[in-house]
Amino acid sequence: MTAATDASSAPAERELLTGEAVALDVRPASYLLRAAGTIIDWLTYLLIMFGCLMLLVATGGGLDGALVRALVILILVFGMVILPTTIELATRGRSLGKLAVGARIVRDDGGAIGFRHAFIRALAGVLEIFMTFGGIAALTGLLSTRSKRLGDLMAGAYSQLERVPKARPLDLYLAPQLAGWAQTADVARLPDRLSRRIAQFVRQAPQLTPAARVGLSTELAREASAYVSPLPPVDAETFLVGVAVLRRQRDTRALQLEHDRLDRLTPVLDALPHAFPDR
Structure with missing residues (x-):
């Protein structure tokens, strides 16, 4: 505690x-x-x-x-x-x-x-x-x-x-046993700070000792379980990887939808009212 x-x-x-x-x-x-x-x-x-x-x-x-x-x-x-x-x-x-x-x-x-x-x-x-x-x-x-x-x-x-290291791209793949869970899982309530901690753990997991890896993944999975529904019957690290992948996919989809919406509005926003000539 x-x-x-x-x-x-x-x-x-x-x-x-x-x-x-x-x-x-x-x-x-x-x-x-x-x-x-x-x-x-x-x-x-x-x-x-x-x-x-x-x-x-x-x-x-x-x-x-x-x-x-x-x-x-x-x-x-x-x-x-x-x-x-x-x-x-x-x-x-x-x-x-x-x-x-x-x-x-x-x-x-x-x-x-x-x-x-x-x-x-x-x-x-x-x-x-x-x-x-x-x-x-x-x-x-x-x-x-x-x-x-x-x-x-x-x-x-x-x-x-102020001098922070450059973020490296994170290549994550969803485990095959989580394919069905990903179709209905809800991770929208996951706080941004906790989501960043999970992504940081997944990125640094290969460099951790086995004991530290298990301990950190268990603690993060316990915190994330309160914001994820339903909970898949997998180990803590696989669960965290699935949450990170799902969160990234849905954030990417939301950004793409916003970009498409702005593209559709660009002609309206840039056009002059009532077909007024551009002088």
């Missing part, structure tokens, strides 16, 4: 609801990707600050000591707060590290971040990244379902993965 609750709460955490209560399936960047992007940004800012300090040492020999200390503090503030805030604000949540891992910082509702979000994240980064060498950020990211660091929690933002 606990495992089922955790499995259902994890997708809910990644689910984004629009103003029309439509759920969007967005993918937060993983912990390792976030760590890699943060390290790249951290090294970049350190190199910039080190270069500014070296320039100050080379050209500021005749400056007053108090002025030198003030310039050093200004360089540190620039490299740790001003520069990260400006870059994220100008690129709408992107930076060198996030470009490298294919991620972007967005608000919790999926919108682009503003000055407040970028400034809070940069200000919190002074403590959790620079002063503790990333220790607080690493610990907070491990405890968060979206790999949020402390600055993300304070600003109400997270790192969204």
